[in-house]
Amino acid sequence: MITVENLTKRYGSTTAVQDVSFTVQPGSITGFLGPNGAGKSTTLRMLTGLTPPSSGTATIAGKRYVELPNPGRVVGVMLDAAAQHAGRTGRETLALNASLLGVPKGRADEMLEAVGLSHAAKRRVGQYSLGMRQRLGIANALLGDPAVLILDEPANGMDPEGIRWMRGLLQDFASRGGTVILSSHLLGEVQATVDRLVVIGGGRIVANGSLDELLAGTGTLVRGLDPIGLNQALTAAGLSVEPGLDGSLRVDATAEQVGRAAAAAGQILLELRQSDGAGLEDLFFQLTATPAAA
């Protein structure tokens, strides 16, 4: 379990992260989203003890990261798959860390096999593709059999097959009680993988909830023969109307209310249904758009 409470990071006069709080529960995958420079990486770095927070706390299983005697046994971290020594082989990279974590040597080979890198075990990491480095990074994160995973852009550079594999792995991990937080720019992938979302914009949390909740459509979508007339009729009926791009209207009311209002005004309807949930992409831009953003 990850608990972040009122985390703030200031660099001089600029505030990178301001009063960020959220929790990630066991058995769930939380997507951590935000545009570049929103404070995502800074938050993950404070969570993993790399950057001391200006104020607030972040704990994993009740302890601050730096207080964990052997963090790799509790939490698997991959912040940048490219940050691996190019001159070491894949197996040596894992064997070194296995030794540090106090797990048997065989664990390195086991993990290489689990991520599909057995055939490349003896090759130097410098010769790995980015997707292979991601797999190695995942293997490294899983090495100590942690209960928590913190992954920054784990799907970056992976092919579609790799992305699907990763999704299966993470869902499997969570289904066995693991806690996962991952950041990603691949919104479609996030939508397909996570249960919950924490969205950060301008250093603050702008949304925090379950994926279904955040993406749930609200209101009713209606399209009529005479869009302007229909709009007037619905507004006159006291309903809140938001015109769409294709002449459709989104109304903050039930289908029945909309139908009655239209019938009363003699408007002919072409379409009347429950509004679709906004896609994650729309939600993302809606939440993180700032006046200053160019």
Added chain:
Amino acid sequence: MTTLTETAPATPAKHKAAAGTALPPARGQSFLKLVTIELRKSLDTRSGRVLVAAILLIALAAMTWQITHLGEGTVGFDAFLSAGSVGTMLILPVIGVMAMTSEWTQRTALTTFTLSPRRVRVQLAKFVSAIALSAVVMTVVVAFGFVYTALTAALTDHATTYAGLGGQLAGAYLTMALNVVMGAAFGAVIAQTAVAILVFFIAPTAWSLAGPALFKDNANWLDVFSAFGRIAERNLNGMLPETLTAIGVWVVLPTVLGLWLSSRREVK
């Protein structure tokens, strides 16, 4: 990547201990463990092994040159030791520098410091590991010295001597350790391998050239090479304060500064 497509999805659940071998309980990281890890890191890459091999080859070459260019009279073990030490003392500090800088240039600091968040401990382990590795390398060079002295006795008509052996070895190991710590300290302060090596070699040399011109005899207080020389010869010539000051400024100060800086440095 295409070769992975068949194998990868077939084994999605193997990473959890429940599905494989049970892991031993988690324990803290002992300092000895950290030192062992750092030692292994200095030797498990091609660059690390090449560096050590180069030091040994240069020492061999120097001793071979020495044995084929013997002067008149009795040949001492120290002749071979100092021949072998020249290159060794020059390159060993690079092991120290690289122990510190490679984490940052190869960006492995990210993994290292997430797995071991107490950075000062890790940095201290690097110092100890660099000294240990250098001591082993130095011991091989010393062994070469014995072999060449024995060869001299066996193959030439020169008489050989091991007079003053203990002092020579003590001086050699002590200077070696100071050099390596100084290299590691510079590497900890300046996280770029090339820049750190350059500064390590140029700054004290520049001082030993410019200092006397500017400060006359007072320059001795900061001349680290002369200080090393006096230590290597186990003869401080009544210059104990000067020696300690030079070591303090060029070795101790950068070490403390390096530990402080690298414990606060932003890991990219």
